[in-house]
Amino acid sequence: MRAAAALAALPAALAAFPSVRRARAAGATGRRGASPPAFGPPAPASPPTASAAARPPFDPWIEIDPGALRHNAAEVARAAGGRPILAVVKNNAYGLGLAQVGRVLERSAEVDGLAVVTAAAAWEALEAGVTKPILLMARADDEEAETLVARGVRLATIDEAAADQVTRLSRRLDRPIPVHVYLDTGMNRVGIAFRRAIAFLEVLATSGARVEGMLTDFTETDDFDPVQLERLRAVVRDAGAAGHDLGRLHAASSHGLFFRRDALLDMVRPGLVLYGAYPAGTMGRGDVALRPAFRLKARVARVERLEAGDGVSYGRNYVATGPTWVATLPVGHADGYPRGSVNGCVVWSAGRTYPVVGAVSASHTIIELGAEPSVRVGQEGVLIGPDHPDVHPNAVADRAGVSVYDVLMHLGARLPRRI
Ligand SMILES: *Cc1c(COP(=O)(O)O)cnc(C)c1O
Numbered sequence: 384m385r386a387a388a389a390l391a392a393l394p395a396a397l398a399a400f401p402s403v404r405r406a407r408a409a410g411a412t413g414r415r416g417a418s419p420p421a422f423g424p425p426a427p428a429s430p431p432t433a434s435a436a437a438r439p440p441f442d443p444w445i446e447i448d449p450g451a452l453r454h455n456a457a458e459v460a461r462a463a464g465g466r467p468i469l470a471v472v473k474n475n476a477y478g479l480g481l482a483q484v485g486r487v488l489e490r491s492a493e494v495d496g497l498a499v500v501t502a503a504a505a506w507e508a509l510e511a512g513v514t515k516p517i518l519l520m521a522r523a524d525d526e527e528a529e530t531l532v533a534r535g536v537r538l539a540t541i542d543e544a545a546a547d548q549v550t551r552l553s554r555r556l557d558r559p560i561p562v563h564v565y566l567d568t569g570m571n572r573v574g575i576a577f578r579r580a581i582a583f584l585e586v587l588a589t590s591g592a593r594v595e596g597m598l599t600d601f602t603e604t605d606d607f608d609p610v611q612l613e614r615l616r617a618v619v620r621d622a623g624a625a626g627h628d629l630g631r632l633h634a635a636s637s638h639g640l641f642f643r644r645d646a647l648l649d650m651v652r653p654g655l656v657l658y659g660a661y662p663a664g665t666m667g668r669g670d671v672a673l674r675p676a677f678r679l680k681a682r683v684a685r686v687e688r689l690e691a692g693d694g695v696s697y698g699r700n701y702v703a704t705g706p707t708w709v710a711t712l713p714v715g716h717a718d719g720y721p722r723g724s725v726n727g728c729v730v731w732s733a734g735r736t737y738p739v740v741g742a743v744s745a746s747h748t749i750i751e752l753g754a755e756p757s758v759r760v761g762q763e764g765v766l767i768g769p770d771h772p773d774v775h776p777n778a779v780a781d782r783a784g785v786s787v788y789d790v791l792m793h794l795g796a797r798l799p800r801r802i
Contacts, residue, residue, distance in 0.1 A: 441761075443681035443714035444799045447479055449487040451676035451769070455657050460493035462640055462671045463651045467495040469518060469633055471654030473504060478719065478794035479658055479677050482511035483802055488657065489515040496537075498652060502527040505536050518563055520573075520598075528552060532560055537595060539565040541573045546586045553591025562587070563596040564629065566618060568611035570600050580618045584627045596630040598652065603638045612646050641665045659769070660776040660787045675776050678768030679794065681714035681748075683732070686756050695749045696741030700725070708752035709740065712764050717745040719794035720766050723783035724748070731771045732764040 460468055468491075476484035481499075485508045488494050496516035499505050502523045509517065509531075519531060522541040525548060532538065532552055538545070540562060549560045564584070567574035575583045587594065599615050601608045615634065622629055631649035637656040639646055642665075655662060659675035687710075689695070689703040712730065716722045722743050729736035730750045735757070737750035748766065752758060765771075767779050767790065780787035 441682050441684055441713060442799070443679065443712075443718050443795075444801055445479065445794060446678040446680055446768075447483050447487075447800055447802050448674070448676050448678075448769075449802060451659055451674040452484065452487045452657065453491050455659050455673050455676060456488060456491040456493045458672060459640065459651065459653055459656055462669070463635070463647050466647055467650050468493050468657075469496050469498050469650050469652045470494045470657055471498045471636070471652060472508065473498070473500040473520075473654065474792050475504075475796060477654055477658050477788075477791040478796075479791070480800035481507050483800050484658075484676075485511050485513045487802075489513050495650065502531060505531050509534050509536070516561075518596075520563075520565065522573075525551060529555060532556065537561045537563055539563045539573075539598065540575055540583070540587070541565060543575065543579070543583055543586070545575075546583065546590045546592070549587065549590040549592045559591055559593035561595045562592040563598055564594055566597055566599040566615060568599045568614040569607060570602055570611075572600070574599065577614045577618055581621050581625060581627075584622055584625070588627065594628060594630050596633060596650070598633045600636065601634060601639060601643060601646070603636075603642075605642070608643055608646070612643070615646075638662045638665075640671070641669060655788065655791070658776075658791055660780075660791060663780075663787065666777050675767075675769040677791075677794075678770070679714070679718070679720060679766045679798075680763055680768070681712040681766065683710045683758050683760050683762045683764060684713045685711040686752070686758060686760055687711075688756070694741070696747070697744060698742050700742055701740040701749075701751075707754065708756045710737070710750050710752055710756075710758050712748045712750065712766070713746060714766060715744050715746040715748055717795065718798055719790075720748060721779065721783035721785050721790065721793075723785060724766075724779065726784065727782035728766075728779055729771075729773045730764045730766055731768070731774045732758050732762055736771055736773050737764075 470488045472481055472485050475481050485497055497508055498518040498520055500521045505517050505519045516537055518537045520539045529552055553560045565574035566577055566580055568577050601611055633648055633650040633652045634646050635643050635651045637653040640653055656673055659673045689707050689709055691703055691705045694702045695709060714720055720743060724739050724743050728739045737752060739748055740751045741749045765774055767776055768774055776790045777787050780790045
């Protein structure tokens with residue numbers, strides 16, 4: 384009864400997620416009949432038509448480049464010496480959109496599965512049609528876990544209580560429960576403390592678990608990561624001696640791909656690089672050639688001429704020293720474009736870049752055109768994307784003074800995603 388209630392309740396709870404609603408409205412899950420938007424043009428996620436493609440609305444949007452995702456997966460696998468990828472698609476696939484990105488990534492031959500950090504995301508990936516294994520790297524209660532395991536999701540052991548949960552689940556479902564042993568080698572965040580790993584494996588062996596893998600995560604510090612790797616190796620040795628099969632070992636994130644070449648193990652587990660951005664300090668390092676897999680775009684909503692002394696936006700941080708033209712894009716920090724973009728970021732449009740001037744407000748960004756009104760209303764601008772080195776996600780992060788992870792993960796969850 385409780386399980387049945389959970390089955391019914393989980394999708395209902397997830398319907399509250401806009402991306403799920405959009406995906407459903409678009410028929411992505413094969414379900415139709417969602418009510419149309421109350422007003423305005425059709426939701427951009429609806430099946431594209433020729434006229435919609437030729438004349439997109441003025442609202443900002445995110446463009447997903449499936450070719451770049453596939454390229455990055457191939458490039459990451461190559462850099463990892465041909466090891467398979469467990470693609471981390473947490474936090475809405477780093478802001479790009481889980482349903483769309485998950486489906487593209489799982490079709491890449493290099494990708495063996497997807498990893499998420501919430502039960503809701505695991506469910507969303509399933510509903511989007513993902514069929515490769517999904518690893519839930521988070522605690523789930525029994526009802527969520529049963530619902531997800533019944534659909535093939537793999538669980539990770541967040542602490543010792545995981546063994547009891549696996550025992551309950553294997554009895555209820557009457558089958559082995561696929562599990563990845565999450566080992567805490569010093570992050571002290573989640574996982575089984577390495578000092579108690581063997582004791583835990585003894586208990587887990589009686590629980591009905593089928594151990595498919597063991598993972599850990601690095602603190603990404605040069606002096607301590609080697610200590611963590613040695614702790615992992617010690618557990619592997621002791622587990623082997625005690626007769627425990629650990630399946631595939633995985634630890635390396637994007638950072639590890641560049642800096643922990645001795646810890647690529649059986650499988651790599653990156654997120655950021657799959658989306659085409661580089662961990663801080665790695666751009667141009669090594670021979671990993673990634674392509675940003677998204678664009679934050681908007682169309683110019685207004686073009687105006689300023690006279691000397693005219694300021695723009697809140698605070699009048701920018702004041703024209705002579706006649707000049709500016710253009711307004713209806714996209715701002717509420718959509719994920721960093722406020723700090725005014726400190727050197729540019730917008731790319733029709734082959735040129737234009738500096739951002741004045742304060743980036745919630746829904747507006749203003750660019751300076753110069754002596755000529757060189758863009759027109761309706762023209763597309765790229766605020767973040769692959770089109771020019773100065774709008775690359777890493778360039779935007781550096782210039783805006785934020786982490787490149789924030790540049791991706793803060794992309795407005797409600798912006799329409801277009802493939
Ligand atoms: C986020 C995450 C990753 C991926 O990290 P990137 O730096 O984006 O490659 C890997 N493993 C775990 C446990 C994570 O939480």
